Amino acid sequence: MFDTEPLPRFACPDWWEKLQAGEVPIAPVPINAEKKAKLLAFFNRLRLPDVPGNPTMAEACGEWFKTILVAFFASEDPETHREIVWELLCMVPKKNSKSTYVAALGLTALYMEEAPNRQMLLVGPSQNISERLFSQAQGMIDLDEKLKLIFKVQDHLKTITRRKTGTALDVKTFDTSIVTGEIPVLTIIDELHELGKKAKAAKVMQQIRGGGITKVRGKVLMITTQSDEMPTGIWESELKKARAIRDGKGGRSPIMLPVLYEFPVKQQLDPKFWGDRANWALVLPNLGLSIDEEALEADYENNGRISKQVEQIWASQHLNIEIGVGIGGDAWSGAVHWEGASVPGLTLDQLLDECEVCTIGVDWGGADDLAALAVVGRRKRDKVWLLWAKAWARKTVFKQRPKIADALRGFEEDGDLSVVDSPEKQAAEAAAICAMVNHTGKLPEAGGIGLDVAGVALLLDALEEQQMASPLIQSVRQGWALQPAVTTVALKLESRRLLHADQPIMAWAVGNAKQELKGNNYMVTKEVSGAGKIDPLMAAFDAAMLMFNNPQPSGTSIYEERGILVI
Template sequence: MQWSTARPDWEARIVAGLSLLPDNLPIFKPRAEKALRIFKRLKLVDMPGKPTLGEVSPEWIFDLVYVVFGCYEPALREQLIQEILILISKKNGKSTIAAGIMVTALIMNERAMGEYLILAPTKDIADNSFEPAYGMITADNALFKVFKPSDVTREIENRLDKSKLAVKSADADVVGGQKAIITFIDELWLFGKKSSAANILSEATGSQASRSEGFVIYATTQSDEPPTGVFLQKLQYFRGVRDGTIDDPASLALIYEYPPSILKKNSQPWRDQSTWYIPNPSLGTSVRENWLARKVKAAEIEGLNVLSLFVSKHFNIEAGLGLKDANWAGAQFWPAAMNKRLTLQEVIRRSEVIVIGIDGGGLDDLLGLAVMGRCKVTRKNLLWSHAWAHEIVKKRRTEIATRLDQFADLKQLTFVKLPGEDVYQLADIVMEVEASGLLAAENAIGVDSFGVAAITKALTSEERGIAKERIVGISQGWKLNGAIKDMERDLAGGQLVHSGLELMDFAVGNAKIVPRGNAISIDKQVSGSAKIDPLMAGLHAQVLMGLNPVASGASGWDVDDLDALEAKIEAEVARAEANALAEAKADAVSHVY
């Protein structure tokens, strides 16, 4: 049987409140129905009256359980969907889902001494899943006779066949050597911050190669910082599966987030209370709308940092743009100005003139390059960016090493091993623009005033031959106030279009505004290790574009249209004759007087 786990119409369905699960999945109904009966009978001891999951869970959770256990080939004892990603907002019952699914799996186990694992990034998060699982066993006399739970080892063992469910934390427990049939990875976003996460997850899930009935569930809220590491990798992959751009019928995505079509119209859709059900599928059950409303108001009063954290966790809004305290105002409009098709070659193809901004380049810095063209049709500014970094920066700035590796994998950042390699690679791109004839004749290349020497030497070498006069030192600090404000207005008004690079999202999200008298600046020292060099390069290009440049190779004469060319020549001749006559009259008058 052929099936697909893609849900390309997910945007319309999530707005309509419909299921995100595909329609044509290969369900073995007897197993699916049995699992759902078991799941619904499990009790929640931390709720008044100890209700069952069947009494308090929303329908989307029942659908999930039905699919997770039902996508199974009984003749081969083979699980057909082997990896599932669940992205839901906080308080939507993620830890309870983990406990319920894994206890159900343990009850249905058919392998003697079978192992099941819930893996969390910290002990506290592990306890959040173990405690409801422990309660599900102890609250049911029939289950307690068969299963022996231990709150010391965080394990639940079948007294008869010795199969067991273990709940472990990656920060304290040894994860290597696992033989888990089913693994539930909780709070994947926190694993994304661990440099060792890929090895940890490989150890935790590798045993499924020899256990055909096994599968992995990744469950997470959004990150409190821009997604990174294994979290970013999984999120991008499963979005591709959901959208149908990645064909992987063994993977299933259940991602509750605002659609791009909504975010493009409104970068803060969570301010509309009528949309809260989109990232909160359990709204009305485990998530109370009046509680959310009260907490949103409180977070707004407490400040933008608190508000940014709250909306990332409770509305699945990716952090990094538009809400952090002292953030640059242009960050709010950055997402809507994105065009992923805008490559360097596309900027060259569409532009009538191009300027270049450069910033950074120290061993602890990124070297940022911004190529900004003025579109010959729309007159909009088109921005493409790239950056370079020395390998040593990953050792000196360990807190952003994973992010830099991510940008390198996306071909948006290049690592170099020797000083100078970055400058010469950058110079090659400048020469590519110069060869197009579109690089501005004057004020073509803007460089941080403190970093002019190395760039100037590379570009004015005999091999490249850029005139020194075309390279401009750009004053920093408050003197960039005009460019900062201009770029804000261009973004808000749709006058600036950028390439939608994750590198630039990172830099824009890091930009901090510092008042300087009556002006403002974007301060590198305030941003600290969170690099902003590529954005600063963009501001340098903005300064030069504001000078209304003309391309070095542009004569202003269109030789493809001979009629227009002839008319223009005649007009120029007439203008020259008129000027000459005017000058002659002026000379005559001056002689009389």
């Protein structure tokens, strides 16, 4: 018997086959033919203001983008005649005329909107990008006398208004105040990946999406390249959602239509594949239009291959190769298996409830560094290891490490990072977690808490105040001595004999981790990993080193000792 159940809306299981055939990797959607014709008639007349000869979009725009334009604005349920695409996420590599096309799309939307006095937003992540978006739209209007009669341009406000309706397209730089009062009927966000570095981005996106449940529904179009660092924040969550919808795992009736120009994970993991110039065209829909193939190859040879790190950044921007978990020739060997070994929502309380014994690893840091604690538990029913972590940052970290400040704020919102005023507070909070675990009776009498001894004096004092000392607390040798953890934890992840709590801060640390072979030992150290923070992973290695000793729990918990029944 054949399974004839229809695919979930917007699922595109054959997206890779479509890319290989030179097609747009998009699910088919029903289209209103009349609206499509009107859209393309206006869009195609727009001219490129920064290209010699000012060709029209009919000549110069890739068909892939016109497909996106039509799907976003002309989708319609043939029975109810209601629009079905309310959000669209397009990820396409750099230099595919993304920003220019988006400016033209914004003007087209403004022309098509018949409702009076509405608000539309065209949002860039930085002032430079916002100004370029506005200048492109303004340049298109300046090239056409008829468009000057249709639109009023206010340069000082970065606003374009359709005279007939009073509806305005405001070009803005992303910040927490871009949405004030009225919910926009359309929001176009360029370079969404940059918002992953902004801590408040999720709240602003929620405010923008508030229009989705009103009678005058708001549409959202997001277009971006891949991030030049590991995806975090709103970018990570939107990308995961788009991939899930594309793969048929995003529910029955999603409202986001994903269009992702990327290689499958297997191909992203293979530098020989994505390094082959013959495969670049698969994810570069504007190759031969805005992208010159010879120039791209020359740029790769002369600028993209300076070092392994530079090559990864180049590939992320020009080929949408994701940096972080599983990507990068010198990545920690466990990174590729990290995502597949997650238990979303696993809490410390659940870990303690399911495990017969636990060990704790601690990696401490200075004023410009993170501190981290990891708990590894051995599950009662099958001996699988479970992992949960917590990190701390002093306020000085945000000043001294500005490049990761927004990412840290996001981890703080997740609840996985605590920002504290003093090292004493940091030590006290970590010691309190150790004490809580110890009180359950799940720690062994000796070797239950393992420390990298660098800079832990305050922590040792805090642990002593909680009646914890040697032999419960032991030092864990670093460097080459962590080889068993570096290699064995990777193998346990691959076999799913180690499962983790799917915490973004841990995925970030894993993505930052680099390993090198010294003699016969694979080493992951802070020195090898450079500026990327790996403290939570190092804490997990410390806890793993203690768990290798096959510890047994100390026995009775403090609650049982006091005659308290815990249910």
